[in-house]
Amino acid sequence: MNVRKRLLMSPPVILALGFIVLITSGSCLLKLPGATFDNITWMQAAFTATSAVTVTGLSIVDTANFTRFGQLVIAFLIQFGGLGFMTFAVLAFFSLQRRLNIPSQMIAREAFAETSFGNIFDTAKAVMMISLTVESIGFVALTMAFWPHMSSQEAIYHGFFYTISAFNNAGFALTADSLAPYVSYASINIIITALIITGGLGFLVIKDLAEHRSWRKISVNTKMVLVATTLLNIIAFILFWLLERHNPETLGQLGLGDQIIAAWFQAITPRTAGFNTIPIDQLTDASSLLTMFLMFIGGGSLSTASGIKLGTFVILILTTLAFLRQRNHVTVFERRIPERQVRKALALISITMILIFLSVFILAVIEPNHSLEDVLFEVVSALSTVGLSRGLTSELSPAGEVVIMFMMFAGRVGPLTLAYLIAMPKATRISYPETNVLVG
Numbered sequence: 001m002n003v004r005k006r007l008l009m010s011p012p013v014i015l016a017l018g019f020i021v022l023i024t025s026g027s028c029l030l031k032l033p034g035a036t037f038d039n040i041t042w043m044q045a046a047f048t049a050t051s052a053v054t055v056t057g058l059s060i061v062d063t064a065n066f067t068r069f070g071q072l073v074i075a076f077l078i079q080f081g082g083l084g085f086m087t088f089a090v091l092a093f094f095s096l097q098r099r100l101n102i103p104s105q106m107i108a109r110e111a112f113a114e115t116s117f118g119n120i121f122d123t124a125k126a127v128m129m130i131s132l133t134v135e136s137i138g139f140v141a142l143t144m145a146f147w148p149h150m151s152s153q154e155a156i157y158h159g160f161f162y163t164i165s166a167f168n169n170a171g172f173a174l175t176a177d178s179l180a181p182y183v184s185y186a187s188i189n190i191i192i193t194a195l196i197i198t199g200g201l202g203f204l205v206i207k208d209l210a211e212h213r214s215w216r217k218i219s220v221n222t223k224m225v226l227v228a229t230t231l232l233n234i235i236a237f238i239l240f241w242l243l244e245r246h247n248p249e250t251l252g253q254l255g256l257g258d259q260i261i262a263a264w265f266q267a268i269t270p271r272t273a274g275f276n277t278i279p280i281d282q283l284t285d286a287s288s289l290l291t292m293f294l295m296f297i298g299g300g301s302l303s304t305a306s307g308i309k310l311g312t313f314v315i316l317i318l319t320t321l322a323f324l325r326q327r328n329h330v331t332v333f334e335r336r337i338p339e340r341q342v343r344k345a346l347a348l349i350s351i352t353m354i355l356i357f358l359s360v361f362i363l364a365v366i367e368p369n370h371s372l373e374d375v376l377f378e379v380v381s382a383l384s385t386v387g388l389s390r391g392l393t394s395e396l397s398p399a400g401e402v403v404i405m406f407m408m409f410a411g412r413v414g415p416l417t418l419a420y421l422i423a424m425p426k427a428t429r430i431s432y433p434e435t436n437v438l439v440g
Helices: 003-009 011-030 042-053 068-083 085-095 102-112 117-149 152-167 186-201 203-212 220-244 256-268 285-297 310-324 339-366 372-383 398-423
Strands: none
Touching (some): 011 068, 042 068, 042 398, 068 117, 068 152, 085 117, 117 152, 117 186, 117 203, 152 186, 186 203, 186 256, 203 220, 220 256, 220 285, 256 285, 310 339, 339 372, 339 398
């Protein structure tokens, strides 16, 4: 088999092509006359479809400009992009009683981060069942929460759309100011943040909790994700409240109870949902930096969230501590992390940082009228598929829109590609003598 044919059959290429097909199909549907109230360009349709499939939420067209049909298309793209088209593909294969061949198994294995071919179908089934269960509960809860504020039909529609958008960490809202009108509604804020957290934990974590229901029996990965999620959420909540409580443009205009609700929502949404109940462009510089940090980390592996992922972040911290303490191995919960996983985490962080630098540099050149802070914020938001914006996206030139589209796509597909490349190393028998290189 020649190099070109092997490349075209490789899992990362096929996975990327799957997302491209979704984006292309979504663009065509959104360009239909019945999808919008005002006509949109092909670039606007493609940008919206890309943002939906990559579950980002950045937009250059107000979602309110789309008709019910257009909004349902967006919800459909979010659902497929969030759960991954491989989930549906694998289930479709098995429902037709067909056996996946070896190349297809490799693609599915990389999509689900599974090391065993035998677990692929069980994982796909678990993803589907967990999603339907959580979204069904969220739909009922959100519908009841919206019911007092609008008609029953509107409450049902809002419950449906926001459940899909929140659980898949997409951040698409039905109004231009996101969820700002509901900043003081505790029930809506709590339900949406619960959906965001659940979707961001990772399907394997939820499956592990459902099967074992005991701290001693759950896996080390599940423990690590739960502890890291809890600590990050609590610390971010406290910091946001301290930093913004006197800001008259954000929390300063609210009572203490509403401040707590808004601070909690703002602590959860950067990883990586993209909703907001307070103006993002009015945050203090410290809060903006904290938001970018949370967006960069993201959620758990095999979740609807992106970013470098919690596991990668934890491994980076533990590796640093192990070096400072002069320990030979990186450990977590009295278990040693394989050296290969450490290298994988470092490689992922390095590639992510390079992508951010290159994108910021390009946008700084082609969008000279915007501040570097706004550019950096938008790039991190796009690559982490968050969707929070300081207003830059809607003011970008066509070239700038292409850069952001690429970053959204890379943020959703890139980690899968990297995982495949690392998981399929080229063996070599060559051994070189050791040398010392100055570091630091």
